[in-house]
């Protein structure tokens with residue numbers, strides 16, 4: 001199992017600070033603008049419309065073709081995954097899943113009362129040295145399943161009452177996911193699809209997801225290519241690649257829209273993990289969001305960094321962040337004019 005206890009603890013640790021900020025007991029004052037609301041009965045997930053138009057099958061075909069010379073992510077390994085070859089991420093053309101269940105540690109608009117229907121995919125195209133789930137993402141713990149079985153998992157978490165299907169680390173298995181969505185539509189899939197990724201995405205693939213994904217939930221981890229190369233397995237082009245992908249996501253789905261109960265239906269939510277010594281470039285990140293997207297973008301400035309996996313080999317990231325570092329991060333977000341910070345809207 002992923003280390004939920006530690007993860008929940010870390011989330012709680014961040015929320016403790018956040019709670020104090022929200023109640024005005026400490027830290028900078030945050031101004032916010034309420035989220036847009038849409039009636040639930042007027043919402044239809046994009047993938048159902050595309051299926052009705054006969055377009056979803058074309059997307060599955062186009063995505064599966066990419067497996068024959070894999071460029072599903074910017075690493076562009078060029079190997080034939082359909083023939084069982086493995087590239088940087090270690091995945092073949094079969095999907096490997098670690099777990100599927102309601103999750104209550106995600107952002108409030110995703111969790112609601114009944115949880116986010118989280119499906120954790122094994123392996124990863126980034127492989128950070130501070131990975132909190134390295135057993136799943138690096139070592140690849142999990143079980144191979146068919147696209148049909150993946151569709152079953154989607155229906156199962158929907159039947160449990162979850163508000164969405166939250167696809168965690170989906171980048172390297174997008175063709176299987178979209179194929180499974182088609183199968184699940186026939187079984188009544190109707191909740192929003194959340195694409196919960198590390199931000200290291202191929203623009204070509206994100207364009208193929210246009211109309212399929214309702215909610216994009218990318219990380220934006222670094223603003224400096226040297227940092228990305230050092231801590232995320234040589235991904236030096238991460239800042240420009242993530243910026244282009246997230247702009248495209250924003251173009252497709254726009255600002256976050258919720259239903260009458262505050263549950264997310266559609267839109268972009270960005271996560272940014274504050275790192276020790278401003279390794280993540282938080283000041284530049286918040287300015288980028290405000291100027292290149294919109295100050296009304298939903299942004300989660302996350303406090304829960306902790307040194308996991310190999311982080312202890314890098315003294316500059318071998319500690320948690322301090323309260324001052326988190327306050328400074330929030331201050332930068334406020335100065336940049338961001339109006340929809342997680343926990344404050």
Ligand code: SF4
Pocket residue numbers: 070071072073074075076077078086087088089090091125171172
């Ligand atoms: S998804 Fe995996 S095999 Fe394909 S390009 Fe990315 S790292 Fe390489």
